[in-house]
Amino acid sequence: MTYVIEYDIAAVIIMAVLLFLYLFRRNFPGAQNKLFAWMLTDAFAATIMDILSVFLLKSPGIIPVAIHYFVNCVYLLTYNMAAVIYYRYVIELTHKDEIRMVNQLICIIPACLHVILIGTTCWTHWIIYFDADNQYCHGPLFFVLYLVSMTMLVLSMVEAYRKRTVIDRHQRLTVVFFSIVVAASVIIQMFFPRILIANFFVAIHLVLVYLSLQNPEHYIENETHVFNQRAFIEMLTGYFHNEKPFTVVAFSLGGFDYVNRVLGVQNGKIIINQVASFLRWNFPKSEIFHLQETEFALLLPYHDENLTKVARDIRHEFKRPMLIKDDIEVVMTPLICTLSYPDMTQSVDDVMEAIQYSFNEAKKSGNGQMLYADENSLVQKRRETDITHSIEHAIHNDGFLVYYQPIFSTKTKTFESVEALVRLVDDELGFISPEEFIPMAEREGTILAIGEIIFEKVCRFLSGKQADKFGIHYIEVNLSVVQCMQESLAQQMLGIMKKYNISPEQINFEITETANFDSDEILWQNMNTLIKSGSAFSMDDYGTGFSTASYLIDLPFKLIKIDKSILWSAMKDDRAMVVLKHTVDMIKELKLKIVVEGVEDQQMADVLTDMGCDYLQGYHFSKPLPEMAYVEFLQNHLNTAEG
Numbered sequence: 001m002t003y004v005i006e007y008d009i010a011a012v013i014i015m016a017v018l019l020f021l022y023l024f025r026r027n028f029p030g031a032q033n034k035l036f037a038w039m040l041t042d043a044f045a046a047t048i049m050d051i052l053s054v055f056l057l058k059s060p061g062i063i064p065v066a067i068h069y070f071v072n073c074v075y076l077l078t079y080n081m082a083a084v085i086y087y088r089y090v091i092e093l094t095h096k097d098e099i100r101m102v103n104q105l106i107c108i109i110p111a112c113l114h115v116i117l118i119g120t121t122c123w124t125h126w127i128i129y130f131d132a133d134n135q136y137c138h139g140p141l142f143f144v145l146y147l148v149s150m151t152m153l154v155l156s157m158v159e160a161y162r163k164r165t166v167i168d169r170h171q172r173l174t175v176v177f178f179s180i181v182v183a184a185s186v187i188i189q190m191f192f193p194r195i196l197i198a199n200f201f202v203a204i205h206l207v208l209v210y211l212s213l214q215n216p217e218h219y220i221e222n223e224t225h226v227f228n229q230r231a232f233i234e235m236l237t238g239y240f241h242n243e244k245p246f247t248v249v250a251f252s253l254g255g256f257d258y259v260n261r262v263l264g265v266q267n268g269k270i271i272i273n274q275v276a277s278f279l280r281w282n283f284p285k286s287e288i289f290h291l292q293e294t295e296f297a298l299l300l301p302y303h304d305e306n307l308t309k310v311a312r313d314i315r316h317e318f319k320r321p322m323l324i325k326d327d328i329e330v331v332m333t334p335l336i337c338t339l340s341y342p343d344m345t346q347s348v349d350d351v352m353e354a355i356q357y358s359f360n361e362a363k364k365s366g367n368g369q370m371l372y373a374d375e376n377s378l379v380q381k382r383r384e385t386d387i388t389h390s391i392e393h394a395i396h397n398d399g400f401l402v403y404y405q406p407i408f409s410t411k412t413k414t415f416e417s418v419e420a421l422v423r424l425v426d427d428e429l430g431f432i433s434p435e436e437f438i439p440m441a442e443r444e445g446t447i448l449a450i451g452e453i454i455f456e457k458v459c460r461f462l463s464g465k466q467a468d469k470f471g472i473h474y475i476e477v478n479l480s481v482v483q484c485m486q487e488s489l490a491q492q493m494l495g496i497m498k499k500y501n502i503s504p505e506q507i508n509f510e511i512t513e514t515a516n517f518d519s520d521e522i523l524w525q526n527m528n529t530l531i532k533s534g535s536a537f538s539m540d541d542y543g544t545g546f547s548t549a550s551y552l553i554d555l556p557f558k559l560i561k562i563d564k565s566i567l568w569s570a571m572k573d574d575r576a577m578v579v580l581k582h583t584v585d586m587i588k589e590l591k592l593k594i595v596v597e598g599v600e601d602q603q604m605a606d607v608l609t610d611m612g613c614d615y616l617q618g619y620h621f622s623k624p625l626p627e628m629a630y631v632e633f634l635q636n637h638l639n640t641a642e643g
């Protein structure tokens, strides 16, 4: 029998070109790519073996029959394995995160069947054999190979259909098209065994897969030519899955905003590209990822105990200035975060969160210095998660308490007002300072619920006691900026006051000075509505933010609370005392009332009274007290005053 091998030769050429392209391109070392490489190598080997077997058949009798068997068996094995690998490839494409046992078995069983049937055929003659004239013949079970391959192709199509939402239309079509074309070619081969066309179809299909499913842009960035965040996550997933140790060194380019602003976005891009090539050049042993605009990561495939050293190396490398255009040089200060597995992280989420957390912290500290995000930031991250849970729990289980810190009037020498301060005590974490949990609640949005709970409690407290009896004129209630940005805030607060029969004059809302008063229309509306109803506003933490004196003139504040830090520096430093004195004078001239907080001793109280401050608040008078203790405090004070 004479065979038509021209198709096979064409297939070999096509596959060789593909192999060449594949090997000389940067490939993401994920499972999908590895399977593609396997598929390509397997098909290439099958085609070579096919051609070889035809040459051997031309000269029967000369070549020992064992060699005939060997070449043909390798051909059949590689050719039929292609469908199994292809099925596994489709599974990888469609299942990604959860490859089930049954899918693994669907690969293993046919693979074993092929090995056993083909491997033993020289003794059993079930698949192929050579007759007395040394002619190549099909055995009685040859059809099983076709059957298995066909089944694998059909199953691939079924999987692609089942998981059609995971892959796009293009990918779906490629899978279906391949399965049909290869199935057709196998059938043609069955009826026209002389025409060796099947490998040619496989080759054409591999080209299609290469062009459509193996799109490297998925994982590699066009501009920087390094891997992207998707690649980072997938690679980490692989490491965790195989429990392989690794080290991550992530860093963010400090000062990049400045480059973008001053030198322009184009130059910003040049820098990013320079950083990418700098990393490729200096860290050839690690995989490099561009996570976000200014964030890069290196993944080292081993556990490095000396994380600080790795970070220091990077920092050292960055000390050299980068050249943009001909003469502009910039030096970037990386914020560095190092992590390793198995000791520090347990999941991909852990890694991503720890990286983001460290960079946010570093940016908050704002000094542009290098920062090592190490175990501490992970511990801190976990504490944040715990506190977030604790907040949720307290919201739903009435866990928040309100403490009251009396405010002393220097004129009447009585405690005319009081500040309501939230308290959270967790069963496991113990006391959590509002300074710690309020900013988190603001980020999570739970501050809205907390604010409402606190205000209800304050109103309930006010309604139960006869405020007048103790001479309480009003209660100071802290409002978060996030609360002030809710359109419904004023109505909500008025509603609660009404519910407890509280007159709005009894409430003074404190808003911290760092709030951006200029830009927020809703904050303005809320303030105006509440002021019209009779409530007043105090500017909290005066002296710590960026406010200008114009805020004092333009904004409807009745009371200014000078921050404790301003008082404390004044007590230590004469020049700071001058500032405090002038601040107090200015506020008084504007006819606004002044509260100074953080008054810890008699000397402070005297100084402030002499300056003419209206109200004083601090540990010297009383720490914040629980409801009952506060009422007792007032009672005692009344008694001594009367006595």
Ligand code: C2E
Pocket: 405, 420, 421, 422, 433, 434, 435, 438, 451, 454, 478, 479, 480, 540, 541, 564, 597, 598, 599, 600, 617, 618, 619, 620, 624
């Ligand atoms: P803030 O409004 O500036 O409150 C004053 C803080 O100074 C309180 O801390 C108070 O206990 C403390 N303090 C008062 N006098 C002294 C003193 O003489 N010495 C010292 N060392 N500290 C003194 P606290 O209760 O831990 O509250 C911290 C911050 O948490 C508050 O600062 C406020 O910004 C926020 N916060 C507290 N309660 C609430 C609330 O109900 N809602 C909102 N949105 N924020 C709250």
Ligand code: CA
Pocket: 419, 478, 510, 540
């Ligand atoms: Ca306050």
Ligand code: CA
Pocket: 540, 541, 563, 564, 597
């Ligand atoms: Ca303050």
